[in-house]
Amino acid sequence: MEKFERIQCDLAEYKITLEFPGRKAPLVVYFDTPSRRFYFSIIALIITEMKKQEGPGFVHMPRHKDILRLLDKSLSGKKASENVEGMWAKINMAWRNRLPDLESAALFKVLDRDLVSPYEKGGKHRYECSEEECDVWAGLFSYDENNKWRFKFAFDSASVGLNDVSITLGSLRDNSAWAEFINRLSGKSEADQILIEPRDKATAELSSKYSSSRARSRKVMWGLAAIVVTAIIVAIGWRLTIYKTHIPPESVDLSLSVYPLTDKPSLAVLPFQNLTGDPQQEYFSDGIADQLITSLSQAPYLYVTARTSTFAFKANPMQVQEIAAKLGVQYLLEGSVQRDKDRVRIHVQLIDGRNGNHIWAETYDRNFSDLFALQDEITMAVMAVLNVQITGYATGALKYSRPTSLNAYEHYLKGLYYHLGRRPEDVKRxxxxxxxxxxxxxxxGRAYTWMANTYLDEIDLRLTTQREQVLEKAEQAVSRALAVDPDYPPYGTMSRISRLKKDMENAIVYGRKAVQQAPNDSGRHYMLCLALDGGEKFEEAFHSCETALRLAPFRPVNYVLELAWSLVGKTQYDTSIPLFKEVIDRSPQSFYAYLAYKGLTAAYELSDRHVDANLAAQNVMRMNPNFSLENESRLSPAKEGPFKQRMMNAYRDAGLK
Incomplete structure (x- = not known):
């Protein structure tokens, strides 16, 4: 059987060029109608994602729902789907039936073949193509038999290497070409998306020349495409704002979830309703749900979604089936809290995410003084209903560091309420x-641990100039926590302290132990990622950040930011750039955006995109006029070594001083 030598997807002309060995001219497949362009873009998306994976693995399509909606609306014209369900049906039909059939499907127009007379009733045309060539083409459209929404463009089946498959847009290639293609469809140019106006005349001239060149290229390319693109600002993927879709109320296919289901029971605890009638008691209902998440996360045989993702539904109610699909879980736990003087009533119900059926429900009406026992009882009941094995360690961990005073516990819940908001103004509160x-x-003990974390937040968020004194206060608080509660060391906080002291060896050790304590806690995987990045163990850091994001499907911006830095450490600069842009786009005035601009400066400079690096560096100065390389070197938690030196050189070459 014949194999390909090279495969090229041209985003400017919507065509795929296939080079066969010994063939005089390549086979060119044009996608020359609006609906065909949409199908072409699906192929390009899958190839781009496979290149990011650095191998011929499957791509889980529902993760890219928002991008696919943009492509459908922008490219399909009048045939754009009215809803998400229609789009999925169209994609499924194309990938399994229409795209593989190069011989007889009406989808294609193969320009370098002579047209043969219609061969069947209905007027379909057959384009003369060798049987072997068409069979190789058909084999490219592969999907996972165990999950119908995991696709791949199986170039490996045609003996083509990853480097011999390319995406192009003018002079741009692969990730850069795809990113610019998406930016244009969404009404953003790469320069306009994140960069401010130049700060001086010389840079202005350089930027003007750069923009003019882009404009000329855009005019030529899109003149060929001859389509009208509606400017769309797309919140790509995983913002905390949820968009309603029409999911049938009776059932939902969880294989369409943002992330594939795990091999163990998976659960999301939704925010509990505050039925007290007093908005000031919101911290209490939130705290009850949050403590259930913490307790359930101790069980290694249960997957529990992070608070950061489940609490996004607090102001965005929707059908439970849709929530389960978005979070990639089988079960949802929801409830309500009502408090009246010395009594507390908590209603909880466990729901099957596939069909919305209630599996188990219970109402607990107890004295407020029995609150801790009640929390344990609910936790154990949920585990029993899900038939989750409860280890001795997890059972003991449910009761760790309980206060003797419920009044103290209320203040503790208030502290968590402010701390988990992640706003600088709430750190002191x-x-x-x-x-x-x-x-x-x-x-x-736990109150001392979280007190220590508020001091560390001051350092991480650059809210203090007295770094050493604040770090010492954090260590004192942790020492006190260990003294009163030696059976449950705060390894996560200890990892943070070690990292800020640039003791990466201990930061990694404590980070690993923190994950062992609570394997479902996304924050602990994130802390381990930070430590591993600091220790220049970038491959392992990348996987820790991916795990954190799996546990927090709505992608906290700090997690996305650290994943991008892991990619910079792996020298995958083109792959890191869209992640830095995501942080800026979602949180443009935050401290994380400032860190992302620094990341962009380095990534652009190290990938020889010097103009972009210079403009990104100006954003660094805009957000922090006091930036200096000397302070950056002193305050950076990264250890002295090749990576840190590479970053400092990149900053300097991009114009930072």
Whole structure:
């Protein structure tokens, strides 16, 4: 059987060029109608994602729902799907039936073959093509037999190497070509998307020349395409704003979830409703749900989605089946809390995410003084219903560091409420609540741990100029936590402290132990990623960040940011750039955006995109006019070594001083 030598997808002309060995001219497949262009873009998307994976693995299509919606609306013209379900049906039909059939499907127009007379009723045309060539083409359209929404463009079946498959858009190739293609469809040019106006005349001239060149290229390419593109600003993928889609109420196919289901029971605890009638009690209902997440996360045989993702539904109610699909879980736990003086009533119900059926429900009406026992009872009941094995360690962990005073516990919940908001102005408010908790109960170990984290937040968010003194206070709080609660060391916080002291060896050790304590806690995997990046173990860091994001499907921006830095460490600069842009796009005025601009500066400079690097560097100065390489070297948690030196050189070459 014949194999390909090279495969090229041209995004400017919507064509795929296939080079066969010994063939005089390549076979060119044109996608020359709006609906065909959409199908072509699906192939290009899958190839791009496979290149990011650095291998011929499957691509889980529902992860890219928003991009696919953009492609459908922008390219399909009048045949664009009215809803998501219609789009999935169209994609499924094309990938399995229409695209593989190069011989007889009406989808194609093969320009270098002579047209043969219609061969069957209905007027379909057959394009003369050797049987072997067409069979090789058909073999490219592969999907996972165990998950119908995992596709791949199986170039490996045609003996083509990854480097011999390319995506082009003018002079751009692969990830850069695809990113620019998407930016144009969404009404953004690469320069306009993230860069500010130049700060001086010389840079202005350089930027003007760069923009003019882009404009000329855009005019030529899109004149060939001859389509009208509606400007769309797309929130790509995983923002905390949820968009409603029409999912049938009776059932949902969880294979369409954002992430494939795990091989163990998977659960998301949704925010509990506050039925007290007092908005000031919101911290209490949130705290009950949050503590259930913490307790359930101790079980290694249960997958529990992170709070950051489940709490995104607090202001965006929707059908439970859709929530389960978005979070990639089988089960949902929802409930309500009502508190009246010395009584507390908690109603909980466990729901099957596939069909919305209630599996189990219970209402607990107890004295407020029995709150801790009640939380344990609910946790154990959920595990029993799901038939989850409860290890001795997990059973003991449910009761770790309980205060003797419920008043102290209330202050602790308030502190978590402020801390988990991740806003700089709430850092001191959170600490004050934890201080109140330990003032009431000096043996409340967890309150000391979270107090330490508020000091570390001051350092990480650059809210203090007294770094050493603040770090010492954090260490003192952790020492106190260990003294009163030696059976449950705060390894995650200890990893943070070691990393900020640039003791990466211990930061990694503590990070690993933190993950062992609570394998479902996304924050612990994120802390381990930070430590591994700091220790220049970038491959392992990348996988830790991916795990954190699997546990938090709505992609906290700090997780995305660290994943991008892991890719920079792996020298995958083109792959890191869209992630840095995602952070900026989602949180443009935050400290994380500032860190992302630094990442973009380095990634652009190290990939020889010097103009982009210079403009990104200007954004660094815009957000922090006091930036200096000297301070950056001193404050960076990265250890002294080749990676840190590479970053400092990149900053300097991009114009930072």
């Amino acid at each position: 959170a600490r004050q609540s934890f201080e109140e908790a330990v003032h009431i109960d000096p043996n409340f």
